[in-house]
Amino acid sequence: MSSMLVDNIGELVTNGAGEGPLGIRRDAAVLVEEGRVVWVGPSAYAPAADRRLDAGGAAVLPGFVDSHAHLVFAGDRAAEFAARMAGEPYTGGGIRTTVGATRAATDDELRATVRRLRGEALRQGTTTMEIKSGYGLTVADEARSLRIAAESSTETTFLGAHVVPAEYADRPDDYVGLVCGPMLAAAAPYAKWVDVFCERGAFDVDHARAILACGQAAGLGVRIHANQLAPGGGVQLGVELDAASVDHCTHLSDADVDALAGTAHSDGSGTRTVATLLPGAEFSTRSPYPDARRLLEAGVTVALATDCNPGSSYTSSMAFCVALAVREMRLTPAEAVWAATAGGARALRRDDIGVLTPGARADLVVLDAPSYLHLAYRPGVPLIRQVMRNGVTP
Numbered sequence: 001m002s003s004m005l006v007d008n009i010g011e012l013v014t015n016g017a018g019e020g021p022l023g024i025r026r027d028a029a030v031l032v033e034e035g036r037v038v039w040v041g042p043s044a045y046a047p048a049a050d051r052r053l054d055a056g057g058a059a060v061l062p063g064f065v066d067s068h069a070h071l072v073f074a075g076d077r078a079a080e081f082a083a084r085m086a087g088e089p090y091t092g093g094g095i096r097t098t099v100g101a102t103r104a105a106t107d108d109e110l111r112a113t114v115r116r117l118r119g120e121a122l123r124q125g126t127t128t129m130e131i132k133s134g135y136g137l138t139v140a141d142e143a144r145s146l147r148i149a150a151e152s153s154t155e156t157t158f159l160g161a162h163v164v165p166a167e168y169a170d171r172p173d174d175y176v177g178l179v180c181g182p183m184l185a186a187a188a189p190y191a192k193w194v195d196v197f198c199e200r201g202a203f204d205v206d207h208a209r210a211i212l213a214c215g216q217a218a219g220l221g222v223r224i225h226a227n228q229l230a231p232g233g234g235v236q237l238g239v240e241l242d243a244a245s246v247d248h249c250t251h252l253s254d255a256d257v258d259a260l261a262g263t264a265h266s267d268g269s270g271t272r273t274v275a276t277l278l279p280g281a282e283f284s285t286r287s288p289y290p291d292a293r294r295l296l297e298a299g300v301t302v303a304l305a306t307d308c309n310p311g312s313s314y315t316s317s318m319a320f321c322v323a324l325a326v327r328e329m330r331l332t333p334a335e336a337v338w339a340a341t342a343g344g345a346r347a348l349r350r351d352d353i354g355v356l357t358p359g360a361r362a363d364l365v366v367l368d369a370p371s372y373l374h375l376a377y378r379p380g381v382p383l384i385r386q387v388m389r390n391g392v393t394p
């Protein structure tokens with residue numbers, strides 16, 4: 001059994017016991033054995049270990065948990081982005097462009113894209129990344145999308161209900177039947193979660209409820225894309241179905257916020273549903289940002305994720321999302337870093353990641369900076385000096 005001591009940490013974000021909401025410890029060390037954190041304490045009292053990683057006085061934080069990403073696709077939509085920046089509105093219709101390219105791609109082409117983007121995110125400090133299907137939209141293409149996603153993540157999500165594909169445009173009920181029937185059956189062995197894009201132009205609340213209920217019955221956890229482009233019933237549907245997360249939350253009514261704010265109690269009542277905000281999407285579609293302060297002040301648990309996808313948010317950088325959240329959504333830097341680590345873990349119903357406390361997975365990043373504050377203070381700068389995942393430095 002080999003142990004590794006990460007010591008000489010100037011500022012350690014634990015998201016556990018310590019100073020402030022991030023559980024900060026100064027002059028700290030972390031002992032790692034068998035891929036787990038086994039001890040956290042002052043550097044001066046650190047136990048001996050087989051190997052040592054000297055943080056050189058820099059900040060160390062839990063690896064980012066990106067709980068919302070669409071990595072299984074082919075082609076790119078740079079021209080659509082350029083047109084949008086020149087004034088065309090975002091409607092979500094471009095998803096069908098990617099569906100065509102994805103269906104035409106080979107398994108190896110899709111696999112290469114997933115690996116490239118997963119590697120890109122890992123180098124930027126993302127140690128856990130959820131990966132959705134949703135650009136195949138046939139039984140075979142959704143199943144292979146999830147099979148390929150499962151090679152790179154255990155957090156895989158069946159999003160057969162991303163849009164109604166063109167061949168079902170005039171009979172959406174039939175498509176919902178396909179999703180709930182043979183497509184779910186083919187996808188479920190490779191999926192942990194089921195998700196629906198609940199939005200005008202995609203799936204209405206009744207269709208979303210039917211699909212999520214089928215997924216739940218097949219043993220999948222629920223997540224939902226809701227209230228991104230307009231108000232609607234998606235957020236309340238997510239809370240009703242005990243979704244782990246409702247994602248986007250850009251257009252919320254008071255009733256939506258109240259539903260999300262019903263705090264979880266030990267007797268099982270209240271909501272455990274997290275609001276996951278995806279500011280990369282508002283950035284890349286030049287749309288108004290969600291009112292994050294309203295959620296935080298109501299006591300809602302907020303996560304941040306990239307929504308990495310080729311249409312509306314082609315970034316894999318959680319640090320960029322932290323900077324956007326601080327600058328554009330008025331999160332404090334501490335709130336944003338918590339949302340990008342512990343918040344993402346809650347959105348995946350995980351308690352072994354997003355924290356650096358004994359028992360947690362040894363997923364951490366060493367910054368090229370003395371404090372987590374620099375993630376928002378120095379936007380666009382590559383501040384991730386070293387990444388450890390499962391106790392291993394790749």
Ligand SMILES: [Zn+2]
Pocket residue numbers: 068070225307
């Ligand atoms: Zn998405």
